[in-house]
Amino acid sequence: MSAVIIIALVFAAIGAGGGWYVSGMGDETAPPQQAASATTSTPADSTESAADPSSSPAVAPRPSGLVASGYVVARRQATVSAEITGRIREILFEEGTQVEAGQVLARLDDTRARLTLEELRARLSSSRSRIGSLSAQLDEARIVLERAQRLAENNIGSEAAVTSAQAQVDSLEAQIRTARADVSAAEVQVRSQEDLVDRHVVRAPFAGVVIAKNAQIGEILSPASAGGGFTRTGVATLVDMASLEIEVDVNEGQIQRVSPGQRVEAVLDAYPDWDIPSHVEAIIPTADRSRATIQVRVAFDERDNRILPDMAARVTFLERE
Template sequence: MTDRSAQLQSLSIDRDEAPTRSGVSLVTVISLLVVTALVTAALMWFFVTPQAPAAATQPVATSSPSTAQPATDAPAPAPRTSGLVASGYVVARRQATVSAEITGRIRDVLVEEGTVVEVGQVLATLDDTRARIQLDLLQSQLNASTARIRSLDAQLAEARLVATRAEELAARDIGPQANVSATRAQVDSLTAQLAAARSDRAAAAVMVVSQQDLIERHIVRAPFAGVVIAKNAQVGEILSPASAGGGFTRTGVATLVDMDSLEIEVDVNEGQIGRVVPGQRVEARLDAYPDWRIPAHVEAIIPTADRSRATIQVRVAFDERDDRILPDMAARVIFVE
């Protein structure tokens, strides 16, 4: 009986020791968590807190003279634009379709598109064969008039001698008085013929000069220096400035442009024209070169308005010449304040 009681007692659970062991384990876990939190806080304070003074001293460094110097060297701001934009085209103030003053067949054309010409340079010539034949005829008439004058001069000199001799004979009653009258009449006639011959020679000389001028008009010359932008006629065609053109008849030989006279013509709304003044700075941009800003200025404001479009034309002149600027290019201008 005693042995069984001892065995049963050995199998029973000791409830006084269990709380003690579990209590020790819970305390240990809580302690570890607290220690871990303290270590983490210490690490964060060590690595994070020292960076705060550096951030706080950053404004002090920027306020020093060495760091403030770049601010004084900053480029000046670009001029503001008034916001007024207008579109137009590049035009030439001096442009002409060159022609002859007479009608004739073209013999030579001495220029092509893009040829640079000077003032008075020959652009083309017309056939002047008939004009030169007429000049030869007039020159012959002039020579004949000169020869006739010489003949009359000799005849007049002889007639004067005869008249003088007749007067001497009549004075000595040797010769009749009728001879004196006849010789005087001969002198007067030859004097009148000589005056007429001299007038004829002067007229012939004027006609020769006129014909030479006509021959010169068969030559087409450049009225000003520029560049040929169009060749309007070919060899063998008829040139007639008074004609309407078409077929083999041309009204001009070539179109000449003075590149130094290029400018921009734009139309500004009449409600905004008060923001534009002569001499105002302008920034021009060509559609062909959109990134190229061309300095320019307002040359003139045309003192009339377009009733149908309610616009006023403004002429804008370039401040500098450039070979990239060509006639009839589309352009856009911005008026600068």
């Protein structure tokens, strides 16, 4: 029993010593805790320091000014077609093809037109040959006339022979004039038919890029038709990429902040980090009554293949300093 009491007293003494050691260590670490709280208890000072421009890196400010949204449009865009109705025989392009002005895009079936052209050329050749034949007859008739006149002067021939020879000459001259008129008419018909044959060829009216292929081989092309089924009104949609610009609508109350030639910064939704230098090309001199807006055309200062028709864009009209 006494041994148990002695062991208990020993453990009690050890516990008292450990407590004294721990309390002593706590007193020594107290001053550092007070210093940390002193440095962190001034959040206002740290906020002011962060707000100070001299203590933070410089950030380029965004340009200020009137902001408007719009779309990229082309000033020159056309649905290319033929002037006649016909079946498409050949197509010489695909979407995205860069074409030059006058380049052949498609051909229609011109078999009948060429047959008619050959017939008219044959008629023209026949008319020219007839002129040659009549000219030879006229030369002979003039010789006969001269002979009859000499005989009549020498009282050998009759006046009736002279009159008949003169009538033959006059008749042949009239026939030659008619034949020459026929030749002129035939030449006009040939040129007209050649033009008709040429109209079976569809050419690009200006240089640009084909953005849509609207027809296929075998379909009927009819510019006067409403389309549908196998009938097409055009073979391609052509855009002049050099004519791309942005059209935006500006509120009537803000239009006084926009002027022709004003510097503009354009940003495409597809490339939000690309600032495109631009300028105000024109302010359309009419307002939209239903929306109370005025249309403004913005032209790009630089061209880039990334700019495409119908892209959404946001423009900032930079304020004049």
